[in-house]
Amino acid sequence: MLNQQVFEQQYEKDWQRLDSALQKLESRRLWHKRASDNIDLPTLYAALCQQHSLALSRGYSHALTNRLHDLIVRAHHQLYKHRAHVLEKMMQFFGGGFASALRAQYKLLTVASLLFFVPTLVCGVLAAYSVDFADLFMGARQRFMLEQMYDPANDSIRPAGLESQTNLYMFGYYIANNIGIDFRVFASGIMYCVGSVFFLVFNGIHIGAAAGHLTALGYNETFWGFVAGHSAPELIALCISGTAGLMLGMALIKPGRQTRRLALTRAAKNAVPIIIGAGLMTLFAAFIEAYWSANNMPFKIKIIVGVALWVLTIAYLALSGRGKKHHG
Amino acid sequence: MPISKAVDTLHTVETPEGALLQIAVAGPVIRGMAWLIDGTIRTVILFILGMIAGGTADGADNGYAFFGIFLIAQFLLNWFYSTAFEAMTGTTPGKKAFGLWVVHDNATPITLSGALIRNFLRVVDSLPFFYMVGLTCMMFDNRFRRLGDLAAGTLVIYRDQAATPSTFSHQVSSPPPEWLSREQRQSIVDFAERSSNLSAERQMELASVLSHLIEDNEDPVHTLKSWAQWILRGQSDAQSAGI
Structure with a gap:
């Protein structure tokens, strides 16, 4: 059996080469890395793993085994x-x-859409039927603020108190609010779906x-004119966020033939592109809402744009990527 | 050994190459302190942006434009501060200050998707206040994972201090008894390598624990060191190395 000193002398050069290669890789910035930097890393690493187990089994000193362990971790x-x-991944994503x-x-997308659109329709019809229902669903104060906001007598449509804000301010406001809601709908799905639902x-x-x-109330032109443009990406994105949230919850409720933890980890991984897509759709919606929805275009044009966006969004989601195989 | 294994925070991960990596997971207290540092950094950035926004607001039509940027910055810091840092560097400034690191549970570096999951789920972990859900979850997990970590398959670990090569050497080299076990030989070498950090009295105290192994009891420290020299470098190297 080699004693430790001979062993060290034999491999010292390799360890130093590996160390300097690692230092290069660790210090370099992402965009400066070249493929040639780590050309012999795998070989050196595999040899190092073997030398480490040898050192362990021969009972060499901890100073040596710790040093090798440290190198292994870094490699x-x-x-x-x-x-x-990044670019390639984005192209593939979109x-x-x-x-x-x-x-x-x-x-799950169907379930999430029903969970959102059924209450929307039912409450919409009931609230149109009687103001009492409207008060029940949103409270009299909220109703009053909405009436103020969409009153055709106003010259601009903004939430109360924000009437005179610039488009950029509103863009930031919609981003922070609406995308934040999407992410919350997603994350809270981990509570066995309860949060998302x-x-x-x-x-x-x-x-x-x-x-x-x-x-x-007959505020058709102001209300529908305002919401038509951004409604498609925003509402569909909300349902998509719900889908991602339900994926987390269902992994816990019905993990199948795997542990709950494993099911959750897998579901979360699959949910990532979905929630990112929902966030980007809402970003798009916030842009429309800030820069288009409040303008003074004729009512007809706004409705046409809105309907067109519904058709385009659904067509994109239904058709893009069909016939291709996608991995990961 | 069994007891110390049960309470230890060390976990062993086997790599495809058969190497056993030891990783030490970090507990809630140190992670909480790291979180406080990150929170402070975010607050300071927002405070500065808020001051600028307040300073540029002039009440005219474009006066609040900068507040829009402020809101976007707040949104990004809130959701993507930790995500971006962890995906790019494997740690956040707060965690780095305590030598903490985020890795996947097979000890590979964290991916963007992993960072995104574990940080988005902070919303749930921080419920209802002070990360109560996350803390409770960590208490029931032997690797201190909160919900976000479980979903992302990640661990927060200590990054090792760089191991320093030993500088031990001793003038005399003498063979230890044949019947010493591997662990005993290793302990003797460890003792010798650590002796430069120990006072002479402490060395004596530790060495005398082994007095039953050592026949010549006059200077057990010397005996142990000469054994260590033999184990590490063999019979004759001490002289030829010219120490």
Whole structure:
């Protein structure tokens, strides 16, 4: 058996080479890394793993085994670093990756859409039928504020207190609010779906009641003119966020033939492209809402744009990426 | 050994190459302190932006434009501060201050998707206040994972201090008894390597624990060191190395 000193002398050069290669990889910035930097990393690493087990089994000193362990950890970290080609991944994502990941969850998407649109319709009809229902669903104060906001006598449509704000301010406001809601709908799904279901139904009741009540008041041009443009990406994105949330919850409720933890980890991984897509759709909606929805275009044009966006959004989600195989 | 294994925070991960990686998971207290640092950084950034926004607001039509940027910055800091730092560097400034690191539970570096899941789920972990859900979850998990960590398959671990090569050497080299077990030989070497950090009295105290192994009891420290020299470097190297 080699004693430790001979062993160290034999491999010292390799360890130093590996160390300097690792230092290079660790210090370099992402965009400066070249493929040639780690050309012999795998070989050196595999040899190092063997030398480490030898050192352990021969009972060499901890100073040596710790040093080798430290090198292994660093090499392992570099070797298994996930190299993302951002542009390529984005192209794949928009070119169908998002839509096909979503279509794989069509059952949960249907459930989430029903959880949102059924309360919307029911509460919309009831609120249009009677103001009492509108008050029940959103409270008299909220109703009053809405009436103020969409009153055709106003010259601009903004939430109360924000009438005179610039478009940029409103853009930031819608981003922070609406995308934040999407992310909450998603995350709260981990509570066995309860959070996602609650947010979907709650928003459905609220939006439905507002629409029904304002329609009954005859504020058609202001209300529908304002919401038409951004309604498609925003409402569909909300349902998509709900879908991602339900994926987390269903993994816990019905894990199948795997542990709950494993089911959850897998579901969360699959849900990531879906929630990112929902967030981006809502970003798009916020842009429309801030820069288009409040303008003074004729009512007809606004409705046409709104309907066109509904058709385009659904067509994109239903068709993009079909016929291609997507991985990960 | 069994007892210390049960209470230890060390976990062993086997890599595809057969190497056993030891990782030490971090507990709630140190993670809480890291979180406080990150929170402070975010607050300071927002405070500065808020001051600028307040300073530029002039009440005219474009006066509040900067508040829009402020709101966007707040949104990004809220949802993407930790996500972006962890995906790019494997840690956040707060965690880095305490030597903490986020990895997947097979000890590979954290991915963007993992960082996104574990940080988005903070919303639930922080319910109803002070991360009560997350803390409760960590109490029931032997690797201190909160819900976000469970969903993302991630661990928060200590990054090791760089191991320093040993500088131990001793003038005399003498063979230890044949019947010493591997663990005993390793302990003797560890003792010798650590001796430069120990006072002479402490060395004596530790060495005398082994007095039953050592026949010549006059200077047990010397005996142990010369054994260590033999184990590490063999019979003759001490002289030829010219120490």
